[in-house]
Structure formats: C-alpha cells, structure tokens
Amino acid sequence: MQTTPATTTATEPCTLRERKKQQTRQALHDAALTLVSANGLDGVTVEQICADAEVSPRTFFNYFTSKAHAALGLDTVEVPAAVADWFTEADGRLVDDVCRLVASSVPLSQDRRRMKELLLLRPEMTPMVMQWMARSRESLLAVVGTRTDEQTARTAVTLVMSALTEVAHRETVRGTEELVGRLRAVVGEMGALASA
Known part of the structure; x- marks a missing residue:
C-alpha cells in the first residue's frame, strides 16, 4: 500500500x-x-x-x-525533500500523485476573498500571480519528471495547476487532505468535460 x-x-x-x-x-x-x-x-x-x-x-x-x-x-514553491522522495517512489496513478504533490507543496492563502478583491482593485498585480504560477510549475516539473517523460510531466502539472486555480476560486480549503480531494475532483470534472 x-x-x-x-x-x-x-x-x-x-x-x-x-x-x-x-x-x-x-x-x-x-x-x-x-x-x-x-x-x-x-x-x-x-x-x-x-x-x-x-x-x-x-x-x-x-x-x-x-x-x-x-x-x-505567495511563497516560492519548493517541493519539500520528503515530498519529492515520496513522489519519486510512489506507484499510484500519475495524476492522483501529482494532486498530492501539489497539495503538499503549494501554499494557499486562507484569505482568498481579500486576495480576489486585491486583484480586482489592483489589476497590475495579476502578472505577478502569473509569474508565481510559472515558477511553481518549474519546481513541480523537476519532481514529476523523475517518473515520466517531459511532455507527460508538463501536461500533468499544467492540468493539476489549472485545477488548483479553480479550487482556489471556489472555496476555502482546510488542510492537505481536503485539498488533495478537491484537486482530484476538479481534475475528474475536467476529464469528463473533455470527453463529453
């Protein structure tokens, strides 16, 4: 197990x-x-x-x-060594494991309502969020690439980071396990929509 x-x-x-x-x-x-x-x-x-x-x-x-x-x-996303080691050795479905990797590595603000208000009030901040997302992807890609080829790693990380953006817009998440579940649910919704 x-x-x-x-x-x-x-x-x-x-x-x-x-x-x-x-x-x-x-x-x-x-x-x-x-x-x-x-x-x-x-x-x-x-x-x-x-x-x-x-x-x-x-x-x-x-x-x-x-x-x-x-x-x-926003913090700089650095995958904790223990999480990177776990991911490298894990043998679950790749996207499920990427959901856990992201949930264990990417900090989410607990005050998303005020952050949304800030971005509406100060749209000049939006490029900084995009830069942060790009740097976060690179940190995650380095780890995901240990289990699969580069293109598959990019696709999996992009999919889960898109799910993270959606989860962040929907509601507050308390704790890693809840975030893992929400990410998997949104990825599932995306897959169902893509195949409909």
Whole structure:
C-alpha cells in the first residue's frame, strides 16, 4: 500500500516556533494586503509593511521575496525533500500523485476573498500571480519528471495547476487532505468535460 508524505499545513502547526513563524508571516501578509489595497504597490514600502506587522525590515525577507508576494501571500514553491522522495517512489496513478504533490507543496492563502478583491482593485498585480504560477510549475516539473517523460510531466502539472486555480476560486480549503480531494475532483470534472 502506498504511503503519503508527511506534511505540515498552515492549519496543523507542530511546534511553538513554527506557530510563531506562521503568525509573523500572517501579520506581514495582512499588513501588505491592507496597505497595497489602499495605496497600490508603488505607494507602499517594505518598512511600512513591517511597521504595521510590528517586525523589523530584516525579518520581512525571511518570509517574502517582494511586497507583491507579501500582499498576495505567495511563497516560492519548493517541493519539500520528503515530498519529492515520496513522489519519486510512489506507484499510484500519475495524476492522483501529482494532486498530492501539489497539495503538499503549494501554499494557499486562507484569505482568498481579500486576495480576489486585491486583484480586482489592483489589476497590475495579476502578472505577478502569473509569474508565481510559472515558477511553481518549474519546481513541480523537476519532481514529476523523475517518473515520466517531459511532455507527460508538463501536461500533468499544467492540468493539476489549472485545477488548483479553480479550487482556489471556489472555496476555502482546510488542510492537505481536503485539498488533495478537491484537486482530484476538479481534475475528474475536467476529464469528463473533455470527453463529453
């Protein structure tokens, strides 16, 4: 029987230190989202975000690479080593395993309503989301390519990332297992639609 990778999601903190890191990250995200919504990306500095989040500017770059990433709550996607190892050894259906790989690697904001409002209010942020998606795909492709050829890996990752976009628009997801199930359901809907 296939085992699943051990993961910790934002709703499953394991240590006091990890909880404090998550609280700091959330404070920076909240401050950036509020300030960028009100003033636009060019009207906000990292120092202002940090002042509102009550952390030092040096701390900011431990969590986000830019003001835009902080406002959108997007992290650089790096597949955890344990998840990559699990995926490489897994023997389930490729797309099902890619759903679990994505769910275990891609962080989703728990405040999607405000993120949607930000993108409507500040459409100049949309290209940053697209860049983040492209970089995320590349990280995932490196892992998926360990089990299949390049074209199949690209198709599988594109399919599951499209499902992720749809899931993110529909509702809040709590935890990795719920996200895996939602991704598989949307991929199933896409397949049924394609063959109808």
